Amino acid sequence: MAKRIDVSDLNVYYGSFKAVEGVSMTVEPRSVTAFIGPSGCGKSTFLRTLNRMHEVIPGGRVEGKVMLDDQDLYAASMDPVTVRRTVGMVFQRPNPFPTMSIYDNVAAGLRLNGVKNKKTLDGIVESSLKGANLWNEVKDRLNKPGAGLSGGQQQRLCIARAIAVQPQVLLMDEPCSALDPISTLAIEDLINELKNDYTIVIVTHNMQQAARVSDRTAFFNLKATGEPGRLVEVDDTTRIFNNPSQQATEDYISGRFG
Amino acid sequence: MSTVTESRGPADGVTPDTTPPGGKGGRDVLREMDNPHRVRAVKDVVAKVVMWFAFALAMIPLVWILTTVVAKGVHMLGSATWWTGNQRNINSDDFGGGARHAIEGTLEMVGMTTLIAVPIGIMTAVYLVEYGRGGLARAISFMVDILSGIPSIVAGLFIYAVVVTTFGLRQSGFAASLALVLLMIPVIVRSTEEMLKLVPNELREASYALGVPKWVTVVKVVLRTAFSGIITGVLLGVARVMGETAPLLILAPYTKNFQRDLFNGNFPTLPMMINQDRGDLALPAAAERMWGAALTLILLVLLLNVIGRVVAHFNAVKK
Structure with missing residues (x-):
């Protein structure tokens, strides 16, 4: 199910502002890639270009190429809606649909895209909730509002919702930054399981988290405020944290700045 | 005890045993700080009174209208034909008919x-x-x-x-x-x-x-x-x-x-x-x-x- 992402020489703009410059990297399938870096270095912006979510913000556009296996995500014939069905996303703050029950939240992606068969939905809702390690906690109250869950449960609900549409890639934008340590642990365990089936890209501010969950780590930085963010280096996580090839990476992970 | 509590006490004129920061002017500052407490309390009460008064004022016409309309109109609603009849062939000075x-x-x-x-x-x-x-x-x-x-x-x-x-x-x-x-x-x-x-x-x-x-x-x-x-x-x-x-x-x-x-x-x-x-x-x-x-x-x-x-x-x- 998982696919490889190949980015070559990508620039991201908001209007005339260049937010990210010259990123080239490969994201391996069935692995976890972490993006780390100081605030404003463009790692979230870059993440959003992987499923064209940056286009939701007025003026957002890219130059360069993003390939998902052999599909060009920015080909003229490529519909952003199709891209987002293939590349799912989990956000910083848990955002279940407040009008929907737990069941409806998980089924939302399918229902809103026209799947009506009750049996199909039941099956996918159950397997997605199980996949998100939430099934046992909510199986007796599937019809209760999703907003009534705890923050950590809500985030796992959002993960269940994202994997219910069976994407190839799962993007996570600081998925634990609004959660307590216990819920964070639950999510990290979940990421570890999910990487057997999905390509996972996670943005995190927490370097320990990057070290714990990821196979590869990409370090982003910017020269100064107002300058575009750049990819400094991407390598195996153990290498980045033990023996990075760039001085800036070394400085960042050892806490000398950022 | 701290100088602040003393100067807030009833014996306002008592000199604090340590000079507060700011030297000689400090005592005046404390006295001035004392006042705003009372001023604030007074302001609070005044604001509350004004607010409730305005609220009551706004409610007067509403209650008035409602009571007048209900008092003068309610018995019509109970009349036999109000909810079923119309005003056909009923002159201004005739009773009866409906709405x-x-x-x-x-x-x-x-x-x-x-x-x-x-x-x-x-x-x-x-x-x-x-x-x-x-x-x-x-x-x-x-x-x-x-x-x-x-x-x-x-x-x-x-x-x-x-x-x-x-x-x-x-x-x-x-x-x-x-x-x-x-x-x-x-x-x-x-x-x-x-x-x-x-x-x-x-x-x-x-x-x-x-x-x-x-x-x-x-x-x-x-x-x-x-x-x-x-x-x-x-x-x-x-x-x-x-x-x-x-x-x-x-x-x-x-x-x-x-x-x-x-x-x-x-x-x-x-x-x-x-x-x-x-x-x-x-x-x-x-x-x-x-x-x-x-x-x-x-x-x-x-x-x-x-x-x-x-x-x-x-x-x-x-x-």
Whole structure:
């Protein structure tokens, strides 16, 4: 199910502002890639270009190429809606649909895209909730509002919702930054399981988290405020944290700045 | 003990044993600090009194109107034919008859108005919040502002000019509905707009990230989340037009008969029934009818409000 992402020489703009410059990297399938870096270095912006979510913000556009296996995500014939069905996303703050029950939240992606068969939905809702390690906690109250869950449960609900549409890639934008340590642990365990089936890209501010969950780590930085963010280096996580090839990476992970 | 507590005590003149920071002036500073406490407390009480007074003042006309209308109109509502009869062949000084023709007429006319104004209003608001960028959106927003400032009689005259003068059609309930549409649209656009803006952007993004197209997101997520608020806005609009009289004076002359046809001829409505009897207030029968119709109109608006609130409650965002 998982696919490889190949980015070559990508620039991201908001209007005339260049937010990210010259990123080239490969994201391996069935692995976890972490993006780390100081605030404003463009790692979230870059993440959003992987499923064209940056286009939701007025003026957002890219130059360069993003390939998902052999599909060009920015080909003229490529519909952003199709891209987002293939590349799912989990956000910083848990955002279940407040009008929907737990069941409806998980089924939302399918229902809103026209799947009506009750049996199909039941099956996918159950397997997605199980996949998100939430099934046992909510199986007796599937019809209760999703907003009534705890923050950590809500985030796992959002993960269940994202994997219910069976994407190839799962993007996570600081998925634990609004959660307590216990819920964070639950999510990290979940990421570890999910990487057997999905390509996972996670943005995190927490370097320990990057070290714990990821196979590869990409370090982003910017020269100064107002300058575009750049990819400094991407390598195996153990290498980045033990023996990075760039001085800036070394400085960042050892806490000398950022 | 600290100098602060001492200087706050009743023996205000006592010199603190340590000089407070700031040297000689420090004592004065402390004394000044003492005062604002009392000043603040006084200000608080004054503000409270003013607030309650203003509240009471605002309530006086409301309570007054309600008690007057209820006191003078309530026995009409209990009369045998009020909810079933009309005013056919009943002269100003005759008792009897009912208001059913006017109740039906008002509901029918406002129903037609709502049917036209709500889709236009909601879709305009959706355009302004979800799609509109730049000049066109600004122009539309400006037009809505102007529309909301149009006096109802001008709306009536405009429709008269279009429907009667230009197209040569007769005055009718439907013509009056069209004028009411002009009055209702801005109310609905503005309130719906506010409700749509309250829907967090994260929900839209969550939906897009699931590969849901924008229009489905707007219909199934944004409008659904804002639904109960939109209902409230529609009710505001209905309440706004239900008692409107000026356009009816121009476009829908009163009739004492049952008249269910919106498209032909005179049309009975509660505001026009009130207006009819207003001229003969010296006659007890007419006065009675007028108050009865007034109370009925208030009850109608209240009833729609309650229904709307129940609907909104059951569709509200669950916590």
